[in-house]
């Protein structure tokens with residue numbers, strides 16, 4: 092069996108002390124298989140970003156163990172085993188699209204010819220070849236986010252960590268970006284841990300949707316959308332949005348979000364309107 096992309100075991104993250112103590116995560120266990128797409132969903136403050144930050148080694152767990160491809164999170168960061176994309180694209184305004192995408196390669200000493208070839212490949216992958224020389228302020232929000240994704244993919248990571256990367260986009264652009272992300276993941280085979288507030292987004296993109304609840308932040312359930320009849324994320328096409336399995340999975344995630352543990356058995360079908368859990 093191949094090594095899991097992420098293994099989180101018995102993780103607690105407690106901020107502050109005494110009366111100011113906030114238990115952001117309590118006893119969280121999570122495994123993301125190599126090549127698997129897993130979304131984290133739950134109400135504001137349930138610890139989604141905290142969990143992602145721990146995996147990215149941007150923060151340290153109070154207790155428990157986190158492995159990325161079998162390595163401690165710090166080693167995985169040093170080895171650049173993952174790429175990161177956040178809600179704000181975080182591009183450098185004075186650099187062109189090419190300049191932004193090649194930055195990680197430059198920082199890590201890749202030579203100019205290798206950089207040029209890789210950046211051309213990535214720009215094509217995210218459909219921005221015509222904008223290679225543009226600056227971020229000449230791009231739409233969706234295009235900026237595509238640049239950020241290309242940058243995250245620059246060093247061919249086997250894992251992407253994404254925190255609401257499409258949260259600031261309008262609904263039409265957002266769906267288009269979701270379609271592109273599905274395609275990019277199929278092409279690269281990367282595993283993804285993806286934070287979102289949107290149930291349809293989580294269902295459309297994922298193999299599994301992990302539902303969290305706040306105070307203390309913990310995992311209350313996991314919906315395997317393949318069990319609801321959808322294909323695996325790497326074989327997903329836009330048609331999935333109209334399939335029965337999609338609606339079943341949306342209903343399952345919603346039931347867990349609103350009913351907590353044990354909710355799945357008690358609920359009937361649901362539509363996909365009113366699905367942002369912020």
Ligand SMILES: Nc1ncnc2c1ncn2[C@@H]1O[C@H](COP(=O)(O)OP(=O)(O)OP(=O)(O)O)[C@@H](O)[C@H]1O
Nearest residue numbers: 106107113115133134135136137138139140141142
């Ligand atoms: N650096 C910090 N210091 C103190 N408390 C923190 C810190 N970071 C997060 N928290 C608290 O931990 C809890 C979880 O926060 P987190 O940002 O992970 O939630 P979230 O589920 O990502 O929320 P949202 O959906 O609003 O982004 C919250 O109660 C938050 O206030």
